[in-house]
Amino acid sequence: MSFFKKLSTLTAAVSVAAIMAAGAADAKNFKIAVGDGAGGTQEALGKAFIAALEESTDHTATLFLNGQLGSEQDTVNEAAIGTLDFSILAINNVTPFSPTVGTLTLPYMILSLEDAEKLTQGPVGQELVENTIRDSGVRIIGWAYSGFRVLTNSKHPVKSVADLSDLVIRTPKNEIMIATYQSWGVNPTPMAWSETFAGLQTKVVDGQDNPYITNYAMKFDEVQTYITNLRYLFSIEPLIVSEAVFQGMSADDQAAVLAAGEAATQFSAQYLRDQEATIKATLQERGMEIVDPENNEEEFITLATEAVWPKFYDSVGGIDKVNAALAEIGRDPVK
Numbered sequence: 001m002s003f004f005k006k007l008s009t010l011t012a013a014v015s016v017a018a019i020m021a022a023g024a025a026d027a028k029n030f031k032i033a034v035g036d037g038a039g040g041t042q043e044a045l046g047k048a049f050i051a052a053l054e055e056s057t058d059h060t061a062t063l064f065l066n067g068q069l070g071s072e073q074d075t076v077n078e079a080a081i082g083t084l085d086f087s088i089l090a091i092n093n094v095t096p097f098s099p100t101v102g103t104l105t106l107p108y109m110i111l112s113l114e115d116a117e118k119l120t121q122g123p124v125g126q127e128l129v130e131n132t133i134r135d136s137g138v139r140i141i142g143w144a145y146s147g148f149r150v151l152t153n154s155k156h157p158v159k160s161v162a163d164l165s166d167l168v169i170r171t172p173k174n175e176i177m178i179a180t181y182q183s184w185g186v187n188p189t190p191m192a193w194s195e196t197f198a199g200l201q202t203k204v205v206d207g208q209d210n211p212y213i214t215n216y217a218m219k220f221d222e223v224q225t226y227i228t229n230l231r232y233l234f235s236i237e238p239l240i241v242s243e244a245v246f247q248g249m250s251a252d253d254q255a256a257v258l259a260a261g262e263a264a265t266q267f268s269a270q271y272l273r274d275q276e277a278t279i280k281a282t283l284q285e286r287g288m289e290i291v292d293p294e295n296n297e298e299e300f301i302t303l304a305t306e307a308v309w310p311k312f313y314d315s316v317g318g319i320d321k322v323n324a325a326l327a328e329i330g331r332d333p334v335k
Helices: 003-026 041-056 072-080 099-105 113-121 123-136 175-183 193-201 212-217 243-247 251-285 294-312 319-328
Strands: 029-034 060-064 086-088 138-148 150-153 207-210 226-228 234-242 289-291
Touching: 029 041, 029 072, 041 060, 041 086, 041 138, 041 212, 041 234, 041 251, 072 086, 072 138, 072 234, 072 243, 099 113, 099 123, 099 175, 099 319, 113 123, 113 138, 113 234, 113 251, 113 319, 123 138, 123 319, 138 212, 138 243, 138 251, 150 212, 175 294, 193 207, 212 251, 234 243, 234 251, 251 289
Parallel strands: 029 060, 029 086, 226 289
Antiparallel strands: 086 234, 138 234, 150 207, 150 226
């Protein structure tokens, strides 16, 4: 082989190696903060997102479970300034940063998984996405559906509002949720998610509310005995990306991230349909006692909707926004 041919071959090999190295250098391993532990819908959403992202890009991501990267509200701040890539968190922890998201956390607004899907994936959800970018510097790209936040406690069965009177209930630091318990005559104890298990274990608080899947993932059956099938809040847990990080991506990567978020959202809805009944049965096998509220929850519903909804019309964007959400799910408007 001549010198020039050898040089040409070597140059071509170096060029290929350089291209491959550049591709490897551009590939990223994103960090995804997750508030819950293994086995919950947050982890399931995160895994589905990563699988879809890896299928269409050279990028991957790593889940950091159990609040390893900070409290859920802290991760919103970190994402807003671009020091964290992604976070999966309860929607009530987004509301303080973007109050209109509170539309989805008004008590008894969402009465089924189908309601949740329509609201998050339709025009109402798209407007909330845009508001969240504007208000907090993060973009919602996917939604986990975790089910209704059932009430658990360690003292006795709760079937009526009166049964709550001797219980100390933990809530997130969320005004709408706090006001809901206050409408039932309870002065709840706001507590960070990372402190909740210890608070229940040491009896600082007697109870809390979270979906069946979250109670299972966080092993609350070890410190709680009774479950009440409340339906006041359907737990939706958005997957957010730092808007600064998102805008720093190529157009192709942005499209891939959005598509992966949509795929993970569809997976999450099916995951809830497939898993909730099994997890409920598992909690019963572990000794948890499940009861339903008296009279189809009528007393809880009346007190909460009459006291709480009017109080928060302004913060969620006005009564027209509430009625738009109600229309989306085929319910009558409020006046």
